Structure formats: C-alpha cells, structure tokens
Amino acid sequence: MTPANGSTGPAAPEVPPGRATGGVAGPAGPGGSDRLPDSTRDASAKKDYSEYGVAVLLLALGIWAIVDAVGLADASTARGPIGPKTVPIAVGLLLVAMAILLVIDVARGGRGEQEGGEDVDLSHGSDWRTIGLLAGAFAANALLIERVGWPLSGAILFFGTTYALGSRSYIRNVIISVIMSVGTWYLFYAGLGIKLPAGLLKGIL
C-alpha cells in the first residue's frame, strides 16, 4: 500500500488508494513487481469479504425484525411484558449478536465449512453460469405456468435444467421433458385430483 501510494500519489491524487490500477501504476518498474503479491492478497481479501457478507445479511435480517416489531401495537389485552413484539425483538437481537460474533470469528480466521456430498466437487469454486441458467429455467416456469400451463412450462423447466447441467442430447431431452410434464399433469389430475394449470393445451389434454 505505502509504496504504491508513493508512486501514484503525485500523479493522480484523486484516485483512491488501492484503486490505482492500469495506466498509472503499470509503467512504473517497481509497481509491476508488486503486482503479484498484491493480487494474491486481494484474492484472499475477497474471500474474507464474502464471509463478512453472511454477517451483513444476519445484521440486516436482525434489524428488519427489530424495526418491524417496534412498529407493532401492544395488544391491550396482553398482561405483563410479553406481547407480539417480544419474539421478533428477541430473534432480531439473536441475529444481530450472531452477526457480531461471526465478524469476530471471520476476522480471527474462521471459515464456514462448505457442505460436501456424493456429487459435490469442492475443488473448484461455484459455477455461476450454471446457477444462472438454473435460476432462469426456474423463473421461466414461475412466469409461464399460469399463462401457458404446466405441460409446457414444466417441460421448459426440465429441459432448461438438463441444458444448464451440460446435457447436450437435445432431442432426447425434449422428449423426456414433455413426457415428464404431460405425465405429471395427468398423474396429478386423474390420480390425485389436483388440477395443475393446463393453459394453452386446455381442451387438448
């Protein structure tokens, strides 16, 4: 930090420290040799920040619970100190306390233990493209189920998931998806008496 500041300071005083990248620090000889350790430190720092993110979420949830509870009216019939506010406030305080303890734990080097499993390979990081595609397929079903009906939206969900997870036998997957969605529609309608939306295929099924 200090050497980088020294070299960039006079040239670009308005650039925040640590943000000094590219054109300014690049040409400077010593800056280039500093890069490597800096970037590894950045990577570990980023990992810290994402662990801190959990604490931020807990804090936000805790404050939400407390703020919401304060806005409640006390029930006039209730006797004593316990009313509708008590539990949300207690839960909010628990969440805030855990947020603080988690920050201390992470600062001391504590890390959340990622969950393993039969199909889980933790040697690489999260594959965000797959997650995005999965969430997309899921959202497509939620958007479409009442417009085009489960037989179509469910097929889109199933096909989209197989695609996201890397299956590339499209024709086979389309056939399986349609069989699954039409099959479950009939199973639920005829077998269990639960009417999933038929949508566009109303009258055909």
Place this chain on the structure above:
Amino acid sequence: MDGINSLIEGFATALTPINLLYAFLGVLLGTAIGVLPGIGPAMTIALLLPLTYTLEPTQAFIMFAGIYYGGMYGGSTTSILLNTPGESASVITAIEGNLMAKKGRGAAALATAAIGSFIAGTIGTLGLALLAPVIVDLAVQMGAPDYFAVMVLAFVAVTTVLGSSKIRGFASLGIGLLIGTIGIDPTSGQQRLTLGIPELADGIDVVVVAVGLFAVGEALWVAAHLRRSSLDIVHVDGARMTRDDWRRSWKPWLRGTAIGFPFGAIPAGGAEIPTFLSYATEKKLAKNPEDFGKGAIEGVAGPEATNNASAAGGLVPLLTLGIPTTATAAVMLGAFQGYGIQPGPRLLDTQPELVWGLIASLFIGNAILLGLNLPLATVWARLLRIPRPYLYAGILFFASIGAYAANNSTFDLWLLLIIGVLGFFMRRYGLPIVPAIIGIILGPVAEEQMRRALQISDGELSGLYNTAFSQIVYVIIALLLVGPPIARLVRNRRGGKGTGSGPDAGHDALAGAHAHANAEGV
C-alpha cells in the same frame, strides 16, 4: 400394556388392503427416491408430500411411515455403494460398508444393513409403542412453562450438539425463527414481517420452506459444484451373507438398537453421535479389531441398526410432545400441521386411529422394506447411475409441482426460489440447515407456549421457570451451553501431552463426520 392393546387396534387400521397398498407405495417410493444420490429422508418426505394432499390424514401418515423407513434405508444403500456419503446418519455406515463393497462383499454389506435396519426398526417401533403412552401420561401433567423449556432445549441441542461452528448454528436457528415469525400474530392479529404482502399473512407454507431449503437449495448447490468425473460405483455381486457374517452381525444389531433408541428419543439432534458411538463400541468389542478400516461387517451392522433405532426413537418426542429432533421429524411435524393436527400428549386421545395406525404401519413398512431390499438391491444400485442432469432436473421439477400445488399460486414458486437461494448460501458458508428448519416449524409453537405461560402467571416472568421440571431443563440447557467450553479449558489447562490420544482421536473422527454433511438427513 395399554400400548399393546392400542397397537393391535392400530394393526386393524393398517391391515386393510387399501392401507397396505399405501404402506407399500410409501416404502417403494421412499426407497427409490432416497437411494438417489443427494436425496436424504427429509428431502424424500418433502418431495413426496404433494402426493398425499388429497389423502385422508390416516392414509397419508401410513404412507409417510413407509417413506420414513424407505428413505432412511435408501440413504444407507447410497453410502455403501458410493465412496462419498451424503447424509450424516450414513457417514459411519459408509466407512466400513464401502470398503466391504470394494472387496466384492457389497451384497453382504447391503444385507447386514437391511436386516439390521429391520431388527432395529422393529424393536425401536415396539419401544415407541410401549413408551409413548407412558410419556403421554407424564406429559399431560406438563404445563406451558415445561413445554417452552423443552422446546428451548430442542433449539439449543440441535444447534450446539451438531455442526462445527456454534455461531453459524445459532445464526441458522435465528434465520429459521425469523421465517417462522412471518405472518399474522395469532394473539394480537397483527401482521409481522409480511412487508404488506397479502400472500405472507398466513405465513410461509411449510412445504415451500422444506422443499426450498432441502431440494432447491441442494440442487443449486450441487449444480454449482457438479463433479464432472464419473463416480466410482461399486458393483454388487450375488454373494450373500455367510454363516460367519451372521455370527458377527447379530450382536452389533442388538447393541446398535440399544444405543440408537434412547439417543433418538431425547432431543439431542439425530443419529450422528449414536452411530459414531456404535462404531466405536463395535471396534472395541470386536474379536479382530484389525479388520476395522478394511471392511469389517460389525462396522456396518452396528451403526446401521443404530441409525434406524434412533429414527424410531425420534418418533417418541414427535408424537407425544410435538417436538422434532431431526430434520426428517421436523418435516413430518410440518406435514401434521398441514392437516391441522398438532402432535402432543392429547394426540393419542383425539386421534388414536391415526397414531396407532401410523405405528402399526411402521412395523408393516419395515417388513415390506426387508422383503423389497434383499432381492432388489441390484435394482437400487442401478438407480445410482441416473445421469445427473436428469436427477437434478427431476428434483427441481417435482419441487416446483409441490410448491405450486400447495396453494395453486405462483407466489409460492418465487418464494421457493428465494428460499432455495438462501439454502444455497447456507451450504456455501457452513450454516447448518437443521437448526433453521426446526426453528421455522417449532418457533411459532414455542412462542405460543411462552405467551400462554405468561398469561397464566399474569405477566410475571417467573411463570417461565416456576416448575421443577422446567428448572431441571434449564439446568441441562446451561450445561449444554457452558459445558463444552469449560471442558476444553480444563483439557488445555492440563497441558497438551499426547495430542493423538484416545478421546482426541475419537473427537477428530466425529468432526470428520460432521464435515461430510452438516445438513443431517437432507
């Protein structure tokens, strides 16, 4: 002997042809779904809940009884045939079971697991039938402060006994209690944490929560880290249990039952600790302890029996007190609540047909399970080869049906996605799932008991601890909270001689088991 008479009546309920069919369907579906990698008993029940929406409660619970044991057994099959166990209750079974399978003794390992599960399940269910009326007699004398204390004990026990980080455990519990608070406060009629969204006024449906945290969260998590290399699935041959295997198995089955049932019956958090205890016991008592680590059949027979006995024991607090001790039991409690039934001491009086029908079905389901699994082991093994894109597509697909069909609303699908994303991040950052699910389902009941206790005491806080029973429970809670840190302090004070000594090594092995799955029975 009150229990025995009621049990016979329960068999009369369960043995009608249609109810036998539901029990059989439950076992078949439970095993088939439970054997799929990544799907444990809790997720199996959550995914299969929609199938029971239109059934009568009695039939639905007869089916659940089958699913419960079927899903449990399916999970152990997975862990014996795959080299990486997915659920904590099977972690110990997997150690020796997988080694046996690799030595070409997979069929014997599956058989000793199946027979051990049957014996433990049968004895455990008998224990449930005998113990439930006794507990109920005691429980009717329990007041609101006692219930509240036991529920606090359940919260603290699942949070502190399991998992490697207590902070993350309590954070997870807090998230669960928060989600449980969403909706209209039953006492004052005010909306809490609903953000003015009308769909949230009734609270979040338990199916959406369970399926979201278990199925969608798990699918997203696994998808993000999908193992691209193919798994090493051990081939199952036809070699059956030999006479020697029987001789070596029967004592571990019985000892496992004796260890598992009491641990399941107290709110101490599932099958992890008793299965480990059983493994350690068998290792100590074995004639040739050097076999352990090379595929010793005692190391499969004991923990597997323990696992099932503890599952049966877990139904004691669930049915008599309404207190779940595992994720699977929590989902079952949610299913009860979905039918407007609140398990508790009065349940045996108000719904005897349901409760005793359920218990009788556990016996029947257990027998069906044994009959199905000995011949079908190779079929289940083939299910492990299902291509992963289809497996996880199927999970998301059925999760969506279940959430939508609960209320016929797309709002629940969006909620499912949000809770699924929450489940993903909880897995990523080591927040255990079990405290959250127990908090969601038990939280509102605990609040009601607390407020009832304080109504009775006219608002005096002493109303929460003015009974001897509640005081004892609070002492136990205090010991759970401050005991382990003090023990650690004492151990450190005594000096660090012999880091690899007995108890420490045991603790490490248990910690390793935690590492595999902090979502018990997902």
